[in-house]
């Protein structure tokens with residue numbers, strides 16, 4: 001197989017793997033870099049000639065895996081777009097939202113090329129789409145050659161898949177973002193024991209030692225306890241959360257806390273924006289998917305935030321505010337809400353996901369009580385008097401769990417992707433130690449390698 005990593009650097013970046021085997025040419029994922037803007041955020045799509053792809057297979061609906069698909073689809077008229085049945089709607093919701101954000105950023109940041117696509121590209125994706133049921137192998141033929149493709153649930157967010165291509169009795173597996181733990185919202189991946197020839201694997205948490213905190217349930221317990229403490233003391237809790245998956249998981253945890261009477265049942269919970277739309281879709285999905293669990297009752301226990309937020313002015317109504325984005329990116333509801341709750345020592349901001357070091361959430365985590373905090377985009381400087389804490393509710397497997405997964409799959413070749421250089425190095429040495437006959441590859445961006 002000829003493999004090219006089209007992400008432009010060795011980082012988490014924009015997932016896009018070009019593969020060629022026999023007569024087939026496919027791209028696995030077509031993401032946008034979350035920290036870059038404009039054309040810079042795209043993977044190097046110039047390496048893909050017009051109308052050359054047979055398949056574009058998307059692992060999940062996070063934009064770093066599917067955000068650039070509408071740009072690519074313009075030039076790929078015969079490619080089938082493969083996406084899991086559970087991801088299909090979520091992907092379109094994320095892409096539509098991404099377009100609205102670009103329209104806004106065009107004005108705010110004067111990015112001339114935004115938006116990078118319009119609705120006709122989304123229609124084109126829909127026309128070329130082949131939804132894939134989980135765990136059901138599908139065979140495709142081209143010039144007398146056959147490839148079978150299987151999507152298996154990867155436990156990362158609703159709809160997320162690992163994708164396996166089988167060609168000439170060899171299996172090439174792409175883990176996608178993967179998690180093996182069941183959460184309240186989603187069942188974890190349950191990998192099978194069959195081995196693969198080539199494994200392309202994510203390494204997001206490779207630079208993190210085994211969890212400093214305990215496992216998922218106890219982080220969940222700690223979150224319930226800390227929310228209860230703030231509410232009892234008459235404060236507000238802000239939980240910045242990613243709209244797809246994390247926010248619904250947080251709502252389920254709060255509902256559990258209320259059911260157990262740890263959190264007072266009458267405590268109002270406020271949500272907003274894209275998360276409500278996604279939550280409504282997940283209620284529908286729960287009825288057809290064996291992996292997702294989200295009920296109408298849980299959504300109805302929350303209110304859509306109506307109060308107009310003013311920088312620095314605390315919320316009138318005491319409650320729990322679960323707002324996007326998870327990293328408190330500038331100009332998102334969570335960013336403005338942080339300026340509202342930060343000033344009072346009765347309040348708390350609880351972060352529940354990965355925070356890139358450059359984002360406001362990560363900067364906030366480094367502050368001490370009484371520090372000033374500049375909200376540059378709001379022309380406001382607040383003082384950090386509230387509590388700030390972090391809870392590890394990750395939707396990525398630990399590095400030890402991924403290593404076990406690699407050992408179980410016993411591949412002839414492992415390609416380490418979607419992680420920092422340090423993360424990939426850790427995996428490389430561990431694998432070389434344990435699977436001395438396995439070829440371990442840290443792909444050089446944009447350089448084709450014969451695997």
Ligand SMILES: [Zn+2]
Pocket residue numbers: 060062065156177
């Ligand atoms: Zn993801």
Ligand SMILES: [Zn+2]
Pocket residue numbers: 015062064065177418
């Ligand atoms: Zn990812």
